[in-house]
Amino acid sequence: MADDNDEVFDISNLEFTREDLVTALDDMVHEYKKLSQSFEEVKAEKESRATKAELVSSSKMQAALSKLSTENEELKKQVAEDAK
Template sequence: MADQTSDDEVFDFANVEFTREDLVSALNDMVKEYRKLSHSFEEVKAENSDMKNSSAEPSAVELGEADSLKIELSKLTAEELLIEESSELKAEIVTLNDLVSSWNKSSRSLHKLQESQKSVYDRTGLGFNNSENSEGETSTQSQPAYDKFNKMSFVKANVI
């Protein structure tokens, strides 16, 4: 429609001074203006429809992106947890390796100690009789201690 604030385009149809040609011309102008406005309205309507469709698509896209971001975030969180657990396991492995290493050292020391000891069937040395008189006899005590024990005498005390 025409701008109503402009005096040139506002017609007073009650005025008798208008001729038929003026009225037809005004009607034609109004039809042209209607077509322009209708075309503009259709364009705006189509644009609005596109915006609704495109705003629905970004929403779906945004939702898809949000879902994929959530998935990525959960993957990163899981990865961080795995890295942390891996670090803890590595520290535990180092501790266990140290423990096993100390056990191996202890085992080697025990083996060396056992190698340096006499065998079970070796009857020479402290605690055994080496004299030719008592061959075949073994004692769990050394000879001086054995002699001392035999020479001791026990006295019974009188208790009143």
């Protein structure tokens, strides 16, 4: 959207020169590049956060698995002692 400071070109206006149009196109390309870079930075940050969340989740799962394995071994020992 255009603010009060932005110029708006009316393509049907025959008073625009080729230079005006080239300048407008250059401005649009520059703005597109800035937006693309911002998008890529946000995308990379999002992927980084997702990876960190997966690692935290994975660490929690490993800790839970370790705890269950230990508990399982203890239960096996109790069953073996009770069977004697």
